[in-house]
Amino acid sequence: xxxxxxxxHRETIFVEEAEVLSHHHLxxxxxxxxxxAPETAHHAQPGQFAHIRCHPLLPMRRPLSIMRTDARKxxxxxxxxxxxxxxxxxxxxxxxxxxxxxGPIGRPFTLLADRRQPLLVGGGVGIPPMVFLADAMRRxxxxxxxxxxxxEVPFPFRARPSAFQVPGMPEGVIGxxxxxxxxxxASRLASLQGYAGCFEGYVTGLARLWLEALPExxxxxxxxxxxxxxxxxxxxxxxxxxxxxxxQVSLEExxxxxxxxxxxxxxxxxxxxxxxxxxxxxDGPVFDAAAVFGxx
Amino acid sequence: MQADxxxxxxxxxxxxxxxxxxxxxxxxxxxxxEYTRVTGFTHFDVGAVCLKGTTLEPRLGNPPHRVCxxxxxxxxxxxLQNPGARxxxxxxxPRLPFAETRFIANLSGSTVEEYAEVARIFDDSPxxxxxxxxxxxxxxEGGVAFGNDPDMSARVTEACRKVTDKPLIVxxxxxxxxxxxxxxxxxEAGADAFAVINTLMGMAIDIESRAPVIGxxxxxxxxxxxxxxxxxxxxxxxxxxxxxxxxIIGQGGVASPEDAIEFLIAGATAVGVGTGLFYDPLLCAxxxxxxxxxxxxxxxxxxxxxxxxxxxxxxGGSCAGG
Ligand SMILES: Cc1cc2nc3c(=O)[nH]c(=O)nc-3n(C[C@H](O)[C@H](O)[C@H](O)COP(=O)(O)OP(=O)(O)OC[C@H]3O[C@@H](n4cnc5c(N)ncnc54)[C@H](O)[C@@H]3O)c2cc1C
Ligand SMILES: Cc1cc2nc3c(=O)[nH]c(=O)nc-3n(C[C@H](O)[C@H](O)[C@H](O)COP(=O)(O)O)c2cc1C
Ligand code: FES
Numbered sequence: 001x002x003x004x005x006x007x008x009h010r011e012t013i014f015v016e017e018a019e020v021l022s023h024h025h026l027x028x029x030x031x032x033x034x035x036x037a038p039e040t041a042h043h044a045q046p047g048q049f050a051h052i053r054c055h056p057l058l059p060m061r062r063p064l065s066i067m068r069t070d071a072r073k074x075x076x077x078x079x080x081x082x083x084x085x086x087x088x089x090x091x092x093x094x095x096x097x098x099x100x101x102x103g104p105i106g107r108p109f110t111l112l113a114d115r116r117q118p119l120l121v122g123g124g125v126g127i128p129p130m131v132f133l134a135d136a137m138r139r140x141x142x143x144x145x146x147x148x149x150x151x152e153v154p155f156p157f158r159a160r161p162s163a164f165q166v167p168g169m170p171e172g173v174i175g176x177x178x179x180x181x182x183x184x185x186a187s188r189l190a191s192l193q194g195y196a197g198c199f200e201g202y203v204t205g206l207a208r209l210w211l212e213a214l215p216e217x218x219x220x221x222x223x224x225x226x227x228x229x230x231x232x233x234x235x236x237x238x239x240x241x242x243x244x245x246x247x248q249v250s251l252e253e254x255x256x257x258x259x260x261x262x263x264x265x266x267x268x269x270x271x272x273x274x275x276x277x278x279x280x281x282x283d284g285p286v287f288d289a290a291a292v293f294g295x296x
Numbered sequence: 297m298q299a300d301x302x303x304x305x306x307x308x309x310x311x312x313x314x315x316x317x318x319x320x321x322x323x324x325x326x327x328x329x330e331y332t333r334v335t336g337f338t339h340f341d342v343g344a345v346c347l348k349g350t351t352l353e354p355r356l357g358n359p360p361h362r363v364c365x366x367x368x369x370x371x372x373x374x375x376l377q378n379p380g381a382r383x384x385x386x387x388x389x390p391r392l393p394f395a396e397t398r399f400i401a402n403l404s405g406s407t408v409e410e411y412a413e414v415a416r417i418f419d420d421s422p423x424x425x426x427x428x429x430x431x432x433x434x435x436x437e438g439g440v441a442f443g444n445d446p447d448m449s450a451r452v453t454e455a456c457r458k459v460t461d462k463p464l465i466v467x468x469x470x471x472x473x474x475x476x477x478x479x480x481x482x483x484e485a486g487a488d489a490f491a492v493i494n495t496l497m498g499m500a501i502d503i504e505s506r507a508p509v510i511g512x513x514x515x516x517x518x519x520x521x522x523x524x525x526x527x528x529x530x531x532x533x534x535x536x537x538x539x540x541x542x543x544i545i546g547q548g549g550v551a552s553p554e555d556a557i558e559f560l561i562a563g564a565t566a567v568g569v570g571t572g573l574f575y576d577p578l579l580c581a582x583x584x585x586x587x588x589x590x591x592x593x594x595x596x597x598x599x600x601x602x603x604x605x606x607x608x609x610x611x612g613g614s615c616a617g618g
Contacts, residue, residue: 006391007332009329009332009333010329010332010333011332011333011334011335012333012335013333013334013335013577014334014335015334015335015336015577015578039335053575058365059365059368059519059520059551059574059575060365060370060574060575061574061575086365100576102334102577253360253361254360254361254362254363254364255363256363256370256372256571256574257324257330257573257574257577259330259331259333259334259577260326260330260333261324261325261326261330261331261573262323262324262326262363262372262374262574263323263326263348263357263362263374263377264362264363264372264374265362265363266357266360266362266377267360268356275356276356277356277357277377282330282333
């Protein structure tokens with residue numbers, strides 16, 4: 001009876017009592033949380049998330065993208081912004097306490113072997129998966145990613161003048177994310193807030209300048225990856241479409257189970273068989289932009 | 297679990313061998329395999345798994361948001377997203393691990409005929425039993441009317457009974473005046489068992505936008521918030537079932553071994569776990585261990601001995617509140 005059953009999905013998510021190793025509180029009510037979660041650290045791939053019990057008093061979990069992992073040391077890092085009860089309670093957790101989490105969850109981003117110059121676009125708390133993706137590309141080798149990061153509250157890091165020349169960048173747009181710089185990954189920042197060294201405009205404005213400045217053969221090597229607010233994703237998808245580039249986006253929706261059981265987190269996507277409701281937790285969070293933003 | 301502990305938890309439910317008294321509830325575990333993604337979760341910890349509510353035709357379900365947390369629980373309005381009965385039988389059932397636990401279909405429909413048709417399709421399948429969701433509160437053209445009216449409930453039960461000999465479980469709604477009377481009528485119409493209770497209807501409002509948080513405006517309330525309501529309903533339905541030997545799957549807000557034991561004492565033969573899994577995906581193993589511990593402390597040999605062992609207070613009356 002069991003012969004031929006596909007069991008590949010089984011035992012892919014771990015439940016861990018993760019000790020808080022550090023918790024940094026930044027401007028704009030943003031927080032960087034590092035926890036000891038060896039299984040999640042070992043198995044996580046960029047684009048995946050953890051489902052977190054923010055506080056013992058709040059039973060429903062909250063999904064947070066995985067930003068960084070150290071498989072050897074067994075830690076996982078998150079960047080989150082306080083927006084309500086769950087994230088507010090999470091921000092109170094201190095080193096030494098344990099947080100129950102489920103991870104890693106979801107379909108990750110796919111690296112494309114014929115697209116060696118990926119464009120990574122992260123907006124606000126959509127930055128974390130882009131950091132993880134940049135790390136994966138650097139480890140895989142042979143990729144020259146460029147990250148465009150946007151924020152309307154102070155960036156969750158101190159921008160540093162970039163050591164990399166990037167085509168198409170306007171005069172003075174030199175600010176970069178230090179961690180990515182250290183990894184040898186070029187990045188630039190965009191904001192409407194007029195922060196020093198940042199492009200004053202949207203991430204898509206800056207991305208467009210870069211794409212236009214690339215020679216034809218280089219542009220053919222671009223794949224676009226994006227995570228951030230829905231309107232930003234829509235604009236990124238449109239831009240990618242305009243340049244004929246493949247584009248993967250990471251989506252958000254309210255979740256209950258995060259294992260595919262409740263169908264609470266669905267989004268409407270296009271499929272060859274017509275419109276379908278797909279679960280962000282296990283069918284995503286990463287989707288093909290054309291399936292999400294294309295018309296039925 | 298040790299072998300003799302496993303024996304204490306085993307039971308017979310309408311002729312079906314259950315590994316334990318726990319039942320994973322419809323709508324919380326997809327079409328049966330989803331929770332096996334979680335390391336440490338196993339179907340051997342549960343007696344049965346109820347599949348997502350299934351209609352004759354595929355349904356896309358409701359727009360977002362479909363779920364949100366509320367005090368001690370959550371609201372949901374999924375809108376019965378499902379691929380249709382034919383697809384479930386042809387594509388999903390053949391891949392389910394029947395060697396691990398029992399699988400129960402959850403039937404839904406907009407008309408009596410639709411319920412019967414879905415039941416007919418599942419009758420010709422390896423499914424172990426059928427649960428009739430006469431109380432689905434989320435779909436405008438469905439649920440509500442059937443579950444809230446004893447006549448309609450009985451007609452749906454009767455129609456399904458006619459087309460199948462598999463165990464037929466009727467899932468009762470708390471959103472009605474006299475749940476015991478409804479149970480009595482469904483029993484006469486051929487129900488083999490009851491599931492008590494489905495969700496209570498509720499609403500949450502975003503005060504900034506002044507719009508309901510749930511896309512469907514209203515949703516079903518589940519989780520610990522509804523447990524006291526559920527316990528009373530199980531107690532009431534048990535008064536109808538006891539003499540007929542008709543078992544109940546008690547459910548609503550089970551999140552600990554103590555919760556499960558309360559339902560057993562109130563009259564449940566099996567105990568459903570839904571929202572509690574969202575809190576803790578490994579909850580079932582903990583409940584099983586807690587029940588075994590309870591049995592040992594009370595010198596009981598099997599879980600069946602807890603069922604209906606409620607000791608009512610002498611002075612208790614029927615006039616509630618105040
Ligand atoms: C796959 C995924 C990855 C995410 N990664 C990050 C991240 O890396 N950093 C970060 O800051 N945020 C991230 N989010 C958003 C984060 O989950 C929400 O901000 C958080 O759930 C809000 O909870 P709350 O109780 O503080 O807010 P409230 O608004 O009080 O939450 C009320 C309810 O709404 C839900 N909810 C509200 N906003 C969201 C949202 N945007 N997404 C999902 N559920 C929501 C909550 O789960 C809860 O049930 C991610 C969301 C998803 C789906
Ligand atoms: C997300 C969600 C979806 C549900 N879908 C169904 C369904 O399709 N059919 C059904 O009979 N009950 C459905 N229910 C009700 C549950 O099966 C259960 O009766 C109820 O949630 C009470 O139990 P709980 O508090 O343990 O969750 C659903 C509940 C939830 C939370
Ligand atoms: S959150 Fe339950 S299916 Fe995605």
